[in-house]
Amino acid sequence: xxxxFFFKSRGPPAVSRAVVRKFGENAHVPYGTVFSCFMACCMxxxxxxxxxxxxxxxxxxxxxxxxxxxxxxSALSIxxxxxxxxxxxxxYVLLLGMFAFEACVGMYFPVIGxxxxxxxxxxxxxxxxxxxxxxxNVLVVSVFLYxxxxxxxxxxxxxxVALVTAVLCMLxxxxxxxxxxxxxxxxxxxxxxxxxxxxxxxxxAAEAQRSQENSDDASSVQVDGKSVDEDDIWLDHAxxxxxxxxxxxxxxx
Numbered sequence: 001x002x003x004x005f006f007f008k009s010r011g012p013p014a015v016s017r018a019v020v021r022k023f024g025e026n027a028h029v030p031y032g033t034v035f036s037c038f039m040a041c042c043m044x045x046x047x048x049x050x051x052x053x054x055x056x057x058x059x060x061x062x063x064x065x066x067x068x069x070x071x072x073x074s075a076l077s078i079x080x081x082x083x084x085x086x087x088x089x090x091x092y093v094l095l096l097g098m099f100a101f102e103a104c105v106g107m108y109f110p111v112i113g114x115x116x117x118x119x120x121x122x123x124x125x126x127x128x129x130x131x132x133x134x135x136x137n138v139l140v141v142s143v144f145l146y147x148x149x150x151x152x153x154x155x156x157x158x159x160x161v162a163l164v165t166a167v168l169c170m171l172x173x174x175x176x177x178x179x180x181x182x183x184x185x186x187x188x189x190x191x192x193x194x195x196x197x198x199x200x201x202x203x204x205a206a207e208a209q210r211s212q213e214n215s216d217d218a219s220s221v222q223v224d225g226k227s228v229d230e231d232d233i234w235l236d237h238a239x240x241x242x243x244x245x246x247x248x249x250x251x252x253x
Contacts, residue, residue: 002139003078003159004108007101009144010155015098017152018084018091034095038102045106053110063118064177067111068170074104075163082156 012031019029052066080097084090120128143150143158150158 002136002143003074003162004105005140006143006155006159007078007081007098010152011098014081014085014094014152014156018094021088022091037095037099041099041102042106045103046110047106048103049107049110063111063114064170064174067115068167068174070104070107070111071163071166071170074101074108075160075167077101077104078156078160078163082153082160085156086153 012029015031015034016029019027077097077100081094081101084094084097087093116125116129139158139162143155147155
């Protein structure tokens, strides 16, 4: 946001100085044409982003990766603008850097809007944005208070540093997202492992029950082609024993 303020406020003086250096003191700066080219580049950036979104850029972490690349391209374009503003014959490099930055601006607002809706809760979004607006305003006011010392080149240099800081913050966000993804995968893996262990335990219990039933079936024997349990065999033996003892007692009498 601060880089955009510096670009909008210091861009016209930078173009005017570059035109004068290139074509002389009497050269006229076509601000209307330059502004129209800026708006066309901004629309081009928005169109490119729309095509990427329709291709599925917003899924998973691809939005963060493309946002990081967008900030990196913005930092590079402002760095080129900073370098060209300090040169005597840097008009074309200056305009090229500005056009590239405007294309990044066209991508910036949709990307940031999507990321705000993803990471900032609706109930606290306005408060959070107001809090983060304080250091932004401090930076802008500080640069404009010392604009006489910094000049156009210094203001663009501050914008470059701010964009490089944004790139570093996006890299940190990608790292946090990657750690959360690994933790989520680990948690899901633990749940799947626990369920597999439970299924294996149930299978083992079912197999143990089947083996017990098979052992009970195996305890029966075949007598005259019929299945007879061991208990029935012992009962028959007991009956024969009592009958034999009764017969022996009668013989003795």
